[in-house]
Amino acid sequence: MKISKSRKTFIFVNTIFLSLLTLSMMLPFVNIIAISFSEGIAIDTGKVTFWPVLPTLENYQLVFSNSAILRSFGVSVYVTFIGTLINLLFTVLLAYSLSRKEFKFKKACSIFILITFVFSAPLIPTYILIKSLGLLDSLWALMIPSAISTFNYFVLESFMEQVPEEIIESARMDGAGELRTLVQIVFPLAKPALATVGLFYAVTHWNSYMAALMYIRSKAYYPLQVKLREIIMEGNVDASSQDMVVLSSYGVKMTTIIVSIIPILAVYPFIQKYFVSGMTLGGVKE
Amino acid sequence: MAIYSKNQLTIGDQARGSIKKKNTVLDNILKHRALYFMALPGLLWYLIFKYLPMMGSIIAFQDYNLFKGFSGSPFVGLKHFKFFMQYPEFFRILRNTLVIGLYDIIFSFPAPIILALLLNEITKNSFKRTIQTLVYIPHFLSWVVIGGIFMNTILSPDAGIINYFLKILGFDPIFFMSKPSYIRSILITSGIWKDIGYGTIVYLAAIAGINPNLYEASSVDGASRLRQVFVITIPSIMSVVVVMLLLRIGHFMDFGFERVYVFLSGINQDAAEIFDTYIYRVGLQGSQFSYSTAVGLFKSVVGLVLLLVSNFLSKKLADKSLF
Numbered sequence: 001m002k003i004s005k006s007r008k009t010f011i012f013v014n015t016i017f018l019s020l021l022t023l024s025m026m027l028p029f030v031n032i033i034a035i036s037f038s039e040g041i042a043i044d045t046g047k048v049t050f051w052p053v054l055p056t057l058e059n060y061q062l063v064f065s066n067s068a069i070l071r072s073f074g075v076s077v078y079v080t081f082i083g084t085l086i087n088l089l090f091t092v093l094l095a096y097s098l099s100r101k102e103f104k105f106k107k108a109c110s111i112f113i114l115i116t117f118v119f120s121a122p123l124i125p126t127y128i129l130i131k132s133l134g135l136l137d138s139l140w141a142l143m144i145p146s147a148i149s150t151f152n153y154f155v156l157e158s159f160m161e162q163v164p165e166e167i168i169e170s171a172r173m174d175g176a177g178e179l180r181t182l183v184q185i186v187f188p189l190a191k192p193a194l195a196t197v198g199l200f201y202a203v204t205h206w207n208s209y210m211a212a213l214m215y216i217r218s219k220a221y222y223p224l225q226v227k228l229r230e231i232i233m234e235g236n237v238d239a240s241s242q243d244m245v246v247l248s249s250y251g252v253k254m255t256t257i258i259v260s261i262i263p264i265l266a267v268y269p270f271i272q273k274y275f276v277s278g279m280t281l282g283g284v285k286e
Numbered sequence: 287m288a289i290y291s292k293n294q295l296t297i298g299d300q301a302r303g304s305i306k307k308k309n310t311v312l313d314n315i316l317k318h319r320a321l322y323f324m325a326l327p328g329l330l331w332y333l334i335f336k337y338l339p340m341m342g343s344i345i346a347f348q349d350y351n352l353f354k355g356f357s358g359s360p361f362v363g364l365k366h367f368k369f370f371m372q373y374p375e376f377f378r379i380l381r382n383t384l385v386i387g388l389y390d391i392i393f394s395f396p397a398p399i400i401l402a403l404l405l406n407e408i409t410k411n412s413f414k415r416t417i418q419t420l421v422y423i424p425h426f427l428s429w430v431v432i433g434g435i436f437m438n439t440i441l442s443p444d445a446g447i448i449n450y451f452l453k454i455l456g457f458d459p460i461f462f463m464s465k466p467s468y469i470r471s472i473l474i475t476s477g478i479w480k481d482i483g484y485g486t487i488v489y490l491a492a493i494a495g496i497n498p499n500l501y502e503a504s505s506v507d508g509a510s511r512l513r514q515v516f517v518i519t520i521p522s523i524m525s526v527v528v529v530m531l532l533l534r535i536g537h538f539m540d541f542g543f544e545r546v547y548v549f550l551s552g553i554n555q556d557a558a559e560i561f562d563t564y565i566y567r568v569g570l571q572g573s574q575f576s577y578s579t580a581v582g583l584f585k586s587v588v589g590l591v592l593l594l595v596s597n598f599l600s601k602k603l604a605d606k607s608l609f
Contacts, residue, residue: 125342
């Protein structure tokens with residue numbers, strides 16, 4: 001088939017447009033990376049655009065030798081790791097039991113869960129609850145109240161429903177209990193869904209900011225996002241014990257941004273493999 | 287003979303079952319107690335962390351005092367609701383929330399649909415995949431990072447990319463963050479920038495599900511590519527679009543705390559503050575628990591009404607609804 005002239009023009013314009021759009025998303029990152037590897041004088045005089053000027057590792061040395069930033073990084077790693085385990089434990093148990101046909105109250109339970117999707121828990125009463133549970137200013141406040149995401153629950157539940165009944169029944173015949181069936185039969189089959197949901201949870205924990213803003217008072221428990229926000233807004237990295245001679249705070253700001261997104265970029269290729277299936281599963285369910 | 291007696295047995299079982307219907311549920315629970323036990327932590331979690339706070343909204347009708355608790359605090363009826371209805375600041379916040387929510391539906395909602403349609407026209411798979419991989423990335427970054435990127439590398443008057451190009455073209459730099467008139471555009475643009483790529487996933491999946499025979503048949507009939515988009519692609523994904531739109535309207539009032547808070551400052555507060563950030567500022571930072579819960583309750587009711595009305599309209603007009 002001959003391709004018409006107007007079609008050719010469209011393909012050309014479309015390609016240019018999509019490339020520009022993508023570029024608009026990438027240029028800021030290129031700029032930040034260039035700044036993070038540049039010397040303070042070059043940054044302050046506005047010479048750095050998309051390539052490092054007077055290349056140096058100074059900014060990274062400053063960020064990585066700052067104990068407050070390192071500590072916040074550690075807090076975020078801890079919350080992400082333990083928090084995701086808690087998420088998976090709660091979500092998997094609920095999704096597995098409600099996906100079994102032996103579970104008689106599935107309809108009622110699903111409505112019970114869906115209602116919370118429409119009426120979100122109000123902010124102040126939740127705060128009062130956290131306070132009366134004694135979770136204020138504790139890292140548990142960042143993990144327990146967000147133990148289940150209803151969206152992720154539905155993704156996992158609809159996946160587990162697809163596990164063939166016969167496989168589970170044959171495991172029963174062999175005398176396996178519920179927990180063993182779940183761990184030895186369902187887990188291996190649901191691996192892609194578990195990975196999707198686990199990575200979704202991990203990214204959410206890593207990026208979460210509001211919960212810490214509300215529940216964490218002590219600076220020692222600040223997760224990285226809160227610390228990063230402080231650095232971006234106030235621009236003063238607490239570097240009292242350090243040599244401040246060539247410290248460009250703008251360079252440090254940008255470097256902290258890079259450091260905070262490196263873990264995300266590191267897991268991104270793995271997420272990308274799974275999230276399309278996860279999104280469409282959840283989308284259909286809704 | 288053997289068959290006959292077996293049938294009898296079944297009839298007997300059924301009769302017994304209907305007499306003791308109550309017990310079958312109990313039997314089921316006892317028999318599968320492990321299964322029910324496994325569901326318990328999750329269901330309890332919903333009860334404690336979702337339903338308890340919902341019930342805690344009762345403090346909107348009290349003068350809640352942390353030390354007196356729910357039972358000790360006096361009921362004051364609609365005092366807090368009457369108070370905020372007379373408060374000029376309240377209508378400013380209501381207007382901001384509605385206007386920003388409306389902008390979000392007008393500009394942010396169609397953006398991923400258009401992008402998905404454009405991506406679908408790309409025939410070179412490697413190029414398409416590369417674009418997809420890259421435009422999904424911003425979705426996975428936090429609002430703190432997005433705010434940092436926007437305020438510094440994109441919008442800053444001296445280091446920002448936009449002003450860098452403006453300078454090259456000979457224009458004066460624009461002080462985006464210090465003019466309140468820009469803030470709503472910034473909130474919407476940053477949202478589109480973050481989620482336009484990721485939002486395409488649902489629509490691309492819907493497009494991929496369209497029967498290819500439809501395209502073949504119509505091109506035999508001489509339909510152009512553009513016509514196919516309007517007669518085949520868009521109608522085929524319309525049901526997904528309507529569902530996504532209803533979901534969006536259901537969360538109309540929940541534009542999002544974090545995405546506004548990271549851009550919020552004393553300068554732009556009048557144009558940018560929405561219910562979520564207001565409740566945080568007045569309720570948590572100002573410790574006006576009852577008053578801000580009343581505001582939150584008002585927000586939820588408006589959101590629910592919007593959802594019910596749009597669901598009703600969509601049922602009538604497009605025969606599609608969430609429930």
